[in-house]
Structures are given as C-alpha cells and as structure tokens.
Amino acid sequence: MTSIMDEYDQVPGALEDVSNAPNSDDYQDPREEPEPETVTELKPPMGSEDRHEEVRKQGWTDRVAIKYDEVARNEDYEWAGGASRYEWAGEEGDVGPRNEELEEQLFKNINLSRVGHRIEEYKKIQVTFESEERIYPTASWEGAKLHPVLIENLELCLYQHPTPIQCYVIPSVLSGKDVIGIAQTGSGKTGAFLIPILSQLMGKAKKLAAPRPNVSDPSFDLKTQGVRAEPLVLIVCPTRELATQIFDEARRLCYRSMLRPCVVYGGAPSRYQRDELRKGCDILIGTTGRVTDFMSQPNVLSLRRVRYTVIDEADEMLQSDWEDEFKKIMSGGDVNEDEDHRYLMFSATFNKECRKLAREYLSTDHIRIRVGRPGSSHLNVSQVVHFVEDRAKKRAVFDLLLSMVPIRTLIFANNKTTVDYLDDYLYNSGLPTTSIHSDRTQREREDAIRSFKIAECPILIATGVTARGLDIANVMHVINYDLPTTTHGGITEYVHRIGRTARIGNEGIATSFYNKRNEDLGPDLVKILLECKQTVPDFLEHFTPSEGKLSFDDDVTEEEDNNETEDASQQEEGADNAAATEDATYVGDSLWAAPEGDPIPPPPEEAPEDTEW
Numbered sequence: 001m002t003s004i005m006d007e008y009d010q011v012p013g014a015l016e017d018v019s020n021a022p023n024s025d026d027y028q029d030p031r032e033e034p035e036p037e038t039v040t041e042l043k044p045p046m047g048s049e050d051r052h053e054e055v056r057k058q059g060w061t062d063r064v065a066i067k068y069d070e071v072a073r074n075e076d077y078e079w080a081g082g083a084s085r086y087e088w089a090g091e092e093g094d095v096g097p098r099n100e101e102l103e104e105q106l107f108k109n110i111n112l113s114r115v116g117h118r119i120e121e122y123k124k125i126q127v128t129f130e131s132e133e134r135i136y137p138t139a140s141w142e143g144a145k146l147h148p149v150l151i152e153n154l155e156l157c158l159y160q161h162p163t164p165i166q167c168y169v170i171p172s173v174l175s176g177k178d179v180i181g182i183a184q185t186g187s188g189k190t191g192a193f194l195i196p197i198l199s200q201l202m203g204k205a206k207k208l209a210a211p212r213p214n215v216s217d218p219s220f221d222l223k224t225q226g227v228r229a230e231p232l233v234l235i236v237c238p239t240r241e242l243a244t245q246i247f248d249e250a251r252r253l254c255y256r257s258m259l260r261p262c263v264v265y266g267g268a269p270s271r272y273q274r275d276e277l278r279k280g281c282d283i284l285i286g287t288t289g290r291v292t293d294f295m296s297q298p299n300v301l302s303l304r305r306v307r308y309t310v311i312d313e314a315d316e317m318l319q320s321d322w323e324d325e326f327k328k329i330m331s332g333g334d335v336n337e338d339e340d341h342r343y344l345m346f347s348a349t350f351n352k353e354c355r356k357l358a359r360e361y362l363s364t365d366h367i368r369i370r371v372g373r374p375g376s377s378h379l380n381v382s383q384v385v386h387f388v389e390d391r392a393k394k395r396a397v398f399d400l401l402l403s404m405v406p407i408r409t410l411i412f413a414n415n416k417t418t419v420d421y422l423d424d425y426l427y428n429s430g431l432p433t434t435s436i437h438s439d440r441t442q443r444e445r446e447d448a449i450r451s452f453k454i455a456e457c458p459i460l461i462a463t464g465v466t467a468r469g470l471d472i473a474n475v476m477h478v479i480n481y482d483l484p485t486t487t488h489g490g491i492t493e494y495v496h497r498i499g500r501t502a503r504i505g506n507e508g509i510a511t512s513f514y515n516k517r518n519e520d521l522g523p524d525l526v527k528i529l530l531e532c533k534q535t536v537p538d539f540l541e542h543f544t545p546s547e548g549k550l551s552f553d554d555d556v557t558e559e560e561d562n563n564e565t566e567d568a569s570q571q572e573e574g575a576d577n578a579a580a581t582e583d584a585t586y587v588g589d590s591l592w593a594a595p596e597g598d599p600i601p602p603p604p605e606e607a608p609e610d611t612e613w
C-alpha cells in the first residue's frame, strides 16, 4: 500500500526546501545562504498565463467561482443547521423504524472520515487517568453496554472500535461523574462525549424528555403545536462550523431514537433556528452568543431539564471574550442546578485557565483523562518547516502546491486581508481555491466549507479561528502560510491547525513558512518537532534545548496545579488524589488500554448501575 508520504516523496522537490523546487525563483533558504537578510535578486514574476499552464499540467481540477450574489439572494438556501434528522413519530418502544433515504444521507456520505492504517500508532500513546475511584476502560462498544440502537448506529458509521479517549471517557461518563477529556486532534473526542450521553438518555428519553409534537404527521402545524425547547443535553463550542459538525455527528448517533438534536449559531437567521427548537429539542448544540440569546427568550428555550453540559474546545472558549456568556450558560437563567447535572470539558490543549475553570464548575470528584501530553501533536503528521521571507511567500505557496500531486489542502493565514489576497492570487493563477474568515456572511462560510468538502474547491484558505476543530475527510496537507504569532495562540494554535490533517489514523503533511518574524515561536516549534520525531531544519537548530529534556508549560497534573495555587490543606487533598492517578499505556495487539505492568482489568459483568434502557 502506498502512503501519502510515498506519493509526496515521488514529487520532485516536495520534501526539499521549496526554494529548490522548479519555478521557485524569488525566495531563498538560509541553509544555503547564511544571511537571510540579504536582498535576494527577484527574477521576473511568472505571467498569469504561464501559471495557468503549470496548474493544468499538474492536474488540479478546474476552478469553480462561488457566486456570492446568487448565494445571498437564494430564498431556498439550505443552512447546515437545517439538515434532516430522524423525526420520531411516537412509536411504541425505544427504537423507530428505518428511513432508508435518511440513512443514505447520514451514513453513505463519501465525505465522512474513515479510519486510516496509522490508527495503530494510537496504541503507543500514554493515557493518564485521575479519578478517586477505579474505572475500567472499555474495549468494545458491546463491552461498554451501550444502548442497542446506538451500537447499530456506530456500525452504520463504520466505527469498529472505540478510540483510546473513547475507551476511558465512555465508562467515566456512564459512572455518573463530571469528566475532563484531553486528547490529540482528530482522536474522536466528539464521539467520546456523545456516545455515553446518548446511550444513557436513549432508554430514558420518554421519561425525561419534554413533550413534543409529532412533526412527521402531515397535519402538523408549527404555529399551533410548537413547543418550548427543553433539552437534556447542552453542548457549547467556540465556532459555528464546529457546532454544525457536532450536530452532524449527533444526527448520525441519534438515528432511530427519540432524541432530537438542534443546532443554534450566529450569522444564520434566528427565525428558522427558533422554528427547529419549537419542533422539540433534546440535544442542543450551539455557540455561546446564540445560546444565551435563546436563553433570554424563556418561551423558546429552557435549560431546566439539562442533565449534561459539555464544553468542547474548552481552552479556545476562554480565549474569546466569553466570560459573561459562559457564566450564564453554566449557572444562569433557569439552568438545572440539581445534583443530576453533569459537566464535561474537552480539548486537545488545556491551559491553566481551563484547569481553574474546571475547579470552579466541575465537582471535586471529577475524572480527568489525558491521552498523550496535553498540547502534543501526533506522529501521523509529517511536519516540514521552510525558511521563506514574507515577500516571497505567495510565490512559495504557489510553487509548493505545484510541486505536489493535487491533494486537499488547507492554508492558514493570520488575518482576513491576507486570506482574501492569497485567495485572489492563487485563484487568478488557475488554482481551485476558496476561502473563509469571520467577515464573510454565514452563507458564504457554509458554502466555502461545502465546496471544500466535496472537493469542488480542494484548496481552502482560512484564518485559524474559523478552522478550529474542523473535521473534513482527506485533508492531506496543511500549510501555515503564516505561522501563528505567540500573541495569538502560539504553539497551541499551531497544534490545532496541523491537526486538521492526519485525523483518526490517517497520514498528512504540514508545511510551515518560517522567517525572522516567527523567532519567538521558534523554541516551542522545535520542541514539538523533536517530540514528534521530525527533522529540525538548520535554521531552527539553535533553539534545540541544550539540557536534552523537553519540558512543556501545559504538562501539569492536577496535583501540581493544586500545589501551585492552593493552600497547604488543599495540597494534602491533592496528594490524596494522586494516589488514584494511574498511567496506562496501550500495549499488545489490541487498541484497548491496560495499566502499565498490570493485566487489562476485565470489564464489570453488569452494566454500571445507572445504565438503564
């Protein structure tokens, strides 16, 4: 089987510095020329006709222009949040009949990510588990005693086994504890929280859920039969794209159950989101602003029934100007503050503020699960860094794209102007690009993602924030046209960006353009390259830690944090917790976790007490 790296290797110049690639004539590599400040003699720019010719020769698909005016005028525009979901028709029992047309849409979509052969790498990742009581990791869906309809849905999704984070989070949530889950990008965190929550609720929905109309009845009239949404689950996340993506996963996993997911996010008309809420909502996914908007309309949304609140991409949420909205969502309005309300937080990176927040809102006996070092990247991404001066970047990115076989590529720039400019330049050079940033209308954003997903425009140029958490199948190349600055996300942002490729055991390439402006990122970048066993280019070598040991700021346990921030009595408590901390390593032929030096504990014979259906 040839891997993406084999293909990449076969492209002349692809793994060399781009300044050696054909057509690269206006930037330089300091490894050849030790004085990067030296003004390079720029050769005459390539004419646009020549660039078109090069693009055609390389085999990129034809460009498709997005007609923004038409998109804006289209009355029947299909918002991502309006996508079909299973509509429960008041059947007896817990499981509704099949709907083949919907099944086709939900599960036979070629744009769904499929597990790659490097999934085996996950076995080697160390898991740290902190809990007051012992929890047995699950080895299979059946072992986790999930609701039967959920197991069928997982089969339809072609999810054969739980991923490491899922192995631990599923039993932890089923045990009824608050949970913090930290795992690398693309490792299945969304499933880790949705699967146990939905499984718990599927059997109880009739008892717990608010009354709702039968929307599949032809005589259904929203005006007279609409209800107030009283979800059982609230999931908040930082971006609209991520919200619709979680909604898509929820639509698949809720199939044939009574649980009805809805998504609310800014930029799309409130009116149609309100209409969807009024049809009944058990799982509400949203961005904070729109969720709090609806919370202020008590006839539309009430949080009094919420049993689970999930904060996804927790650290990004804290970056944003979000504190007031966050507080309101956690404990404002008519939020259920009873004991039966569980809180879950997830991210690939988890900073000190997140840990503080967790201490404030999560119960003291919450479970913390870390798969790998928080903030680490994984070995499935081949990371390449080139020295490219700012003025030579645009030509460098063009040459880079042309030095490789056409593959789905996501390019990051640090601001909206650069995104627009680069999109124009590459598009006018004949490349099939589209772009996304926060100044675009929501329709334009959804259209850009759609055309990237279906490969109509296989090159997407984006700012970092808009692409946070994006899960798009077969993104094989991420290019950091601009590396993130240390004032805007720094190495954490870098890890999230390159994590758009090589998801769920697939391979990918991340190429970054570095120059003197990025020097403050240099030390952290080198640590990540070393940790991921990547080549450190000569021009970064001086950042290699002399002591030989890699230490990372966010590599801190709860106890260390407690020791730093709390008084002596609390430190003692921290020490008690430490006794329950265990390190587990994935070993042998199975994906499942086994505490190091300890046989894999057998799963409990019986399902945990509160797993009823």
Ligand SMILES: Nc1ncnc2c1ncn2[C@@H]1O[C@H](COP(=O)(O)OP(=O)(O)OP(=O)(O)O)[C@@H](O)[C@H]1O
Pocket: 112, 113, 114, 115, 158, 159, 160, 161, 162, 163, 166, 183, 184, 185, 186, 187, 188, 189, 190, 191, 347, 348, 469, 470, 471, 499, 500, 503, 504
């Ligand atoms: N058990 C599984 N088997 C196969 N595929 C899975 C499994 N769980 C999740 N996936 C798929 O893996 C992909 C990545 O999952 P997900 O988006 O949840 O990752 P993530 O850890 O949240 O990443 P990020 O931190 O980048 O947001 C998705 O396409 C999802 O459908």
